[in-house]
Amino acid sequence: ELAGPVEGNVDLPLHIVWSGRTSYSPDRPKSRMTLYRTVLAEGLSEDLAALLHYRLLIxxxxxxxxxxxxxxxEVWEDAFPELLRTAPADTTAA
Known part of the structure; x- marks a missing residue:
């Protein structure tokens, strides 16, 4: 159900980011990394589905x-075991 945008601009709502940068570009790797990190930490379940894209997350x-x-x-790797397969072997226990 993670069908978020893969390009363009994403403006995060105030309940996710209340100060600083609020607009991100999922087609730019550094911007996407910050977007995903912020949404994973602060987003509600509906935000996760709307803002994260499965392929980009993997x-x-x-x-x-x-x-x-x-x-x-841990929560995400339990929910999506395929994420564990993308992790380097020496960091899966970290």
Whole structure:
């Protein structure tokens, strides 16, 4: 159900980001990384489905998983076991 945008501009609502940068470009890797990290940490379940794209999440998970809290990482890897297969072998227990 993760069918978020893959290009264009994404403006995050105030309940996700209340200060600083609020607009991101999912087609730019660095911008997308910050967008996904912010949405994973602060978004509601409907935000996750609307703002995250499954393929893009899989592609950047090896790096993204090191930038989020261990709790969030564990929840997502439990829900999507395929994310574990993208993680480097030496970091799956971290």
């Amino acid at each position: 592609e950047q998970w090896p790096v993204l998983r090191r930038l989020i809290s261990p709790y969030i990482r």
